[in-house]
Every structure is written in C-alpha cells, then in structure tokens.
Amino acid sequence: MTTPGRSEGEIPIAQAAARTSWFRRAATDTQITHGARLWLYALATTVLLLLMLPTLLVIPMSFSGSQYLEFPPRQWSLRWYQSYFDSTAWMQATSTSLKAAFLTALISTPLATMAAYGLHASRLRHANLLTMLLLAPMVVPVILIGIGVFYSYVKLKLVNTLLGLVLAHSMLAIPVVMLVVGSALRSFDMDQARVARSLGASPIQAFLQVTLPQIRFSVITGAVLAFLTSFDEIIVSLFVSGGDNSTLTRNMFNALRDQVDPTIAAISTIIVAITTLLVVFTQFIGNPKKD
C-alpha cells in the first residue's frame, strides 16, 4: 500500500511550499521541516559514502605507477596488473578459483533446486527439521566448518585437491541456492504442475516443462550466488586448498598478513569488476514480475 493519505495531505503543504523555502517545508505529516532534518540527511549521506568509499578508492589506486599505494596516484600505469598477469602463482590461483567456483555452481544448483522442490512439494510434517539441517552450513561458524572439513579431508586424503574444495564449497552454497529457489517456489502456483500431471505428464516432465521455466530466473540467480560463494570463500579454502590447487582468496589472505602488496589492489579491482558484471547480469535477466 502506498500511503494514500499522504498525497491528500500534501495538497495544502504544496500550496504553502510555493511560498516557503525548502528548509521550512514540512518533511513529514508531523510538521518536521526539511531544515530541522538536515542532520539526518547529512548523517545518512555520510554513512552511504562510507559504505562505498573504500571499494571505490581501491580502483584508482590500483592504476598507480609508484611502489606505494597513493590517492590520487601521481602517475598512472598498469604495472600492478602486469605483475599480476606475469605471475604464475597468481595465474594458477585464479584458474583454481574459477574452476572451483564453476564446478560448485554446477553441483550445488541442481542439488539445492531438487532439495527445495522436494521440501516444498512434499509438505512434510517434519520438513522443519530437514530444512534446519540443510540450512545448517549458514548458521554454524565457518571456522568450525573449516577445521572440521580439514580434519576429515586429512583422513580421506582430499586435502589440496580440487574435488575436496568443490565438495566443501558446494556444501556452503546449497543453503544459499535453496533460499533463493525456495522463495521462488513459494510464489509459484503448484496447481499448474498438478494440471500437467493430470494431463499425463510424468513428474519429471511436469517439473522440466511447467515448473522450471517459471522459476528459471531464481535458479540462474542461485547459480550465480553459488559461483560467488565459492569464488569469495576464504576460511575453508585456507584450510583445505594449497599447493597447485591454492585459491586466489587463500593467496590474497596470506599476502595481506605479510605486507600491503599493490598487486592485490589490481586483483581487487578485477574481482570487483567481475562481481559487478555478474550482479548486473542477474539483475538484467531478473524476474520481470518481481519489480
């Protein structure tokens, strides 16, 4: 509901506004003026800027030509990008991270979509317990998951393998995808699937031809989020990735603890660019019904 009373109330205010300045104009119906609210506007703008600034400052600084990070850079250059692209270690880590993220999206999206559909359609009495178990990776502190996975991978000889990394990341991504797909299923009219079934479609046909096309935006969004979950994941990667299969985040974290290497500014800029592209992509294909 879009406060219908407000537009009526604004008629006398609008007339008065013609005569008074913006500062004296009423900001709400309780006669607070914009002038009396300046502090709120200033504070909110400051907080908004603080939220954006650190990320946005790193971008120009990554093009600095000097040994130290400075803003604004005195001379511009691409040397830190070159140092990134010339380094075999960084390149290897990037390829590991991309591979792991892609495989994680590939594994966790169908598993989580199946789980979300099963939970939604079966309307079980004990679905709550199952949901809790499936969402547990979101609630349990990641550090505990990290050392737990490390401990079991030592026994299973999965440490430093891509397979181990992808399995752990898929586990972390399943609840993320499940929440997105689950909320799409809640707004999907299940009677449509029932109609398909009564017209002779098998359960799988009904899902693939009726349900899936209508929730596909959420499934794609879920896949992108699964990709990002793996690509950005740090703690589990710190413990179970290494050697040739060390991830980008693991190498960045270790570099950060030692010194402030400007190469990381270049990598950060690339990551921000990739993430923004992915997010814009999901917004672009986003469900038009969802406003």
Added chain:
Amino acid sequence: MNPLGHARGPTQGAQRESGAEDALPNVQALRRTDLFERLGLLALVAPALLLILVTMLLPVGWLFYLSLLSDQGTFSLEHYQRMWEQPSYARTFWTTFQVSFLSTAICIALGYPLAYFLSEIPKRAANLCMIAVLLPLWTSLLVRTYAWLVLLQRRGLINNWGIELGLWDEPLALVHNLTGTLIGTVHVMLPFMVLPLYSAMRSIDRNYLRAAANLGASPLRSFWTVFVPLAMPGLLTGALIVFILCLGFYITPAVLGGGKVIMVSSRIANDIEIFFNWGAASALGVVLLVVTALIILAAARLVRLDGVLGGRERV
C-alpha cells in the same frame, strides 16, 4: 496427478470420504500412490542432505568427539576445564564479546538513521541509494578488508589527509588494533543491519504517525511511542544477525587486528595452524557453536528466523 493433494479442503475431504466407504480398495490404492509420490519427493532432498552430512555434520560431530579426548586419547573434559581455568581464554572470550557488542552498537547507531532516511524518501530514490548498501555485500570480503588496510595504515590515506589538513600531527595508530578491527567489522556488518531495518520501516503505515500527531503528540513523542516500537522487529533481526556473525568473525579481525585482537575464531585457527592442538581447537569451536545456537534459540522467540537466514552470509 496426486488426487489426495486436493483432498485438503474440509468440504472436499468430507465428500470424498463418504464416497470412499463404497470403494475401499480404490482409496487404498490412492493412499499408496500418495505415499510413493511423497517418498519420491523426499528422495529429491537426499543428495543435498548427503553432501551436507558428509562434509559438515559428520566432521563437526567428529570435532565434538575430539574435544572430549585428552592428549593421551582417553575420555576427559580437560580442554573445557583449561578454558575455564586459564585467564588467556577469558581474555579471548572477552575480546570476542567486546568486538561483537561494540560492532552491533555502532551498526545500530549508523544503520538506524540511514534506514530511517531511506524509508522516508521516495521509493525510487531509496532503491538507488540501496546500491550503496548492497555494493559492499557484492564485493569480496578480502577486497574490502584490504581497502581498509590501505586507508588506515600509518602512511595510509586517512593519516595523510588528517595531517595535511592539520587535524592531528602524528600518524594515528588506526589499524592492527581494536580501532581498525571495529572499523572493518562495522563496515562489513552494516548492510546486515540496514536491510532488515529498512524493510521493517518501509512497511510501517505512516498513518499511525499522522494519528499520533492528530492526537497532540509532538514529533519526537510520536517517533518514540509509535515509530520505534513498530520498527523494533527489524532492529532485533538486524542486531541478532550482526551479533552472531561477529561472534564467529575471522578474516577481518585477523587482518585488521594484526595479531593483537585475538577473537575466538583466530584462536581456533592458531591452535590448528601453529600448535596442531585439535582437542583445544575443537573445544573452543564447540563452545562457539553452543553460544551461537543459544543466542539464536533465545532470539527465536522475538524474531522471525527465516528473516535472519535471508541475508547473504559470507564472513
């Protein structure tokens, strides 16, 4: 199709049952079909559940078991006992609590006015401003932590600007201490506070405030007695998310705290990476998990839990 699925309405169900007396075998067959249908749907959950079971539930259960073993491999509570007796553990818990509490408080102080501002301006402008809130959520945690490291270090931007503008003479110690940890943590957590607060405030019917004003309440009074209580669920959800995420926070405190701010997560990581002490690390992890679970359970009475899980947690 599953006909019993439609038998949920009270009238439909009654009709079907009266007819069902005549054709008993048919009803049984339908029940069987329904059962198989449900079992099939349940089987869809199995693969995801199996993956989570193998890569998370069993390993964490194993850690729980390890935390109950002494260094000699016998059953004992010595790891928990040590936690109780050694003052260094008390310091770790105190630091964790302090960082979590202060971060939550600062997030409320900064997030409440911002969410209020966003809920008061037209929706289109608010959506535009929301990009600024969501941008940090999309950006990798490491990138943001790195940015703060660059800004806050001794010869970083903030110190340079402060000295150039004559605000202070000596470079301030802004990072590798509690200050840096708090700045970085609040920056990471703020969106988790603003999002539930904003959605709670947006849904408040402003006619209540008009009514309060009409009944003679001053703007301040109508804000405190009408608006704040109505926005309370959003505030509680936000505070709960932020506090819980802070309790288990590892990356940002580890980088911006520079080894001086040891939170529980850092200590667990150190126990494994440096001391290879699985028992001690597991015991700490179990305590962290139990405390988190207790807070969630206590808060579940006040807050809708699915709202808590809605945020995208990546810390």
